[in-house]
Amino acid sequence: MSGRQLPIVLALGTTQTLAWASSYYLPAILADPIARDLGVSSNWIFGAFSGSLVISAMLGPRVGRQIDLVGGRQVRAITGITLIAGFASTVGWPLTAFGLESIGWRNTCFAWALAHILIGLPINFFVLPAVTGAKAAAAAAIKPHIPMDRTMILLAFAFAAAWSVTGAMAAHLPRILEATGATTLQAVSAGALIGPAQVAARMVEASWLSRYHPLLSTRIACLTHPIGAAIIGVLGGGVASSAFAIFHGAGNGILTIARGTLPLAIFGPQNYAYRLGIIGAPARMAQAAAPLAFGLLIDSMGSRILIVSSALSLSALLALSLLGKRSPAQ
Template identity: 65%
Template sequence: MTRRQLPIILALGTTQTLAWASSYYVPALLADPMAHDLGVSSNWIFGAFSAALVISAMLGPRIGRQIDLVGGRQVLSASNLIIAAGLVLLGFSQSIAVMAIAWLVLGIGMAMGLYDAAFAALGRIYGTEARRPITGITLMAGFASTVGWPLTAWGIAHIGWRDTCFAWAAANVLIGLPLNFFMLPAIKGAKQAAAATAKPHLPLDRTMFLLAFIFAAVWTVTGAMAAHFPRILEATGATPAEAIAAGALIGPAQVGARMLEAGFLSRFHPLWSTRLACLTHPLGAVIVAIFGGAAASAFALFHGSGNGILTIARGTLPLSIFGPKDFGYRLGIIGAPARMAQAVAPLAFGLLIDLMGAKVLIVSSALSLSALVALFLIRPERPPD
């Protein structure tokens, strides 16, 4: 990490923390009070959230292609405005229809403003040297749940869920927008290049399919845990306070694992760290199955550490195999099934928890292990020059 990289990493790390905390991590705590106010089941909220992730998945390749052409400054700056608009609309919603529209707007903002877009922006700036900056921003944004869940919980308790939405919207406009706009470099000649460049053709070969499956499997687990982590822990016997406290450990665990990735694991091909990361969630599930709710914190640490490395791998693994050419577009294609899986995960796991309780961890562990098997089918290829 160089001095020239540090300001961009700090800016993007801050804006990514804000974007995740104010969009993706909101439903875990907002769903119940929102559903109570609207007079519906919380599954309606998770269903709308799932629809937002479908929109995000559909837009991923197009947004990645746009960043390949003109850089991330415009796209990421616009994402703050769109996320803010969705949050304001959510805060004003008095019906299921308005609430659903608000989540669709948030889905557009998430497609433009979360990790895939940030990784594509770094790939556009640094090319094959983007691995360290990608790790750097995820080191900071690993605290999104640690910051977001307590702040959202505090807001719901003291100012209500509607004003909490408005507060997150204001943070996107007053903090996120200036950082993305003023700190990310403009790409010289980008508009002319965009006008003259045809849409690339990327062959959907065996490696592309395997990567798409791997990230779909692990992101199903990530999506389910983000939406239902406290509820799952309570099903294992943890108290609500223990579940929230354990959830707050996910962020530090992610950051600790990313520090390991930035140091020791950076000597190896990303395939090795990704394989290691696919083991941690099942190991944590075994521990909590043996010791029950008393091991909630241990499970959170195992799950968080694996998720921390997998988040980096979503950017660094395709970069190491295919190189930086059309990186954003390729990320969008590989990531589309993962985002679709994330869209299904909150609702599907909500229903599975009703049926299986804590045994739902068998399903999430099986998904992680299937991704591990697929990783052993990928060869570490040299990226093209």
């Protein structure tokens, strides 16, 4: 990483941590108290959260097309950004839980909004440079239509299954751990380990697993959640909550990198962002549906919901096992 990249990486890492901590990881702590105060079911809150993720899924291909037109930059810097942003749950869950106990859920949301105004907005406005790109040259390389082949379908299914688990755990992890027998303190403390586990796994991926085809790291990532669930099944939630969080976080950390590197390794850079948007759309839809769907299932299944999440992870692993190491030229 060059000296010119470092301020950008630190800036984006900070704003991404703030953004994820105050949005994606918020319902896991605040959904129940919000629902109680508003007199609605918590599943209504998770349904609204799912709706916001649906909008993100619908925008994915369009945003990808614009990135292809303008031209993406600082590709290698994404590793540094995700290393910092990997601590979003570590920062978000304890701070949100502290705010809930100290000032209530409404003021906690106001505090997060104020942080965006006082921290995020100035960083984005003053630190990040303007982006320019050669639209004509990029547009000439873009195909008008990209057909869905077997490889793209398998990738789309694998990422959809894997990211549905990620979305469910982000919204319900403390609740699921409490259902396995963990106390509230144990559940929140275990959740705080996800961030360090994500960062550690990304460092391993960057320093060692990057020597191999991304299929290897992606398959490993799909296996870690079931391993953590098996540990809870054997030892019980109270004792094994931290181990589960570490295994789940490690897999999630690698998946965040793999969803970008694996399509690039298979298809090459041409139309990369647009293709990534197409492959990622089902994943975002599944991720969007997961908070509401898992919320309904937890009501009836309790801790057995980990069987469902493990089955989804293993189905993603199965889809990846059917993929070959196709070169971009094929």
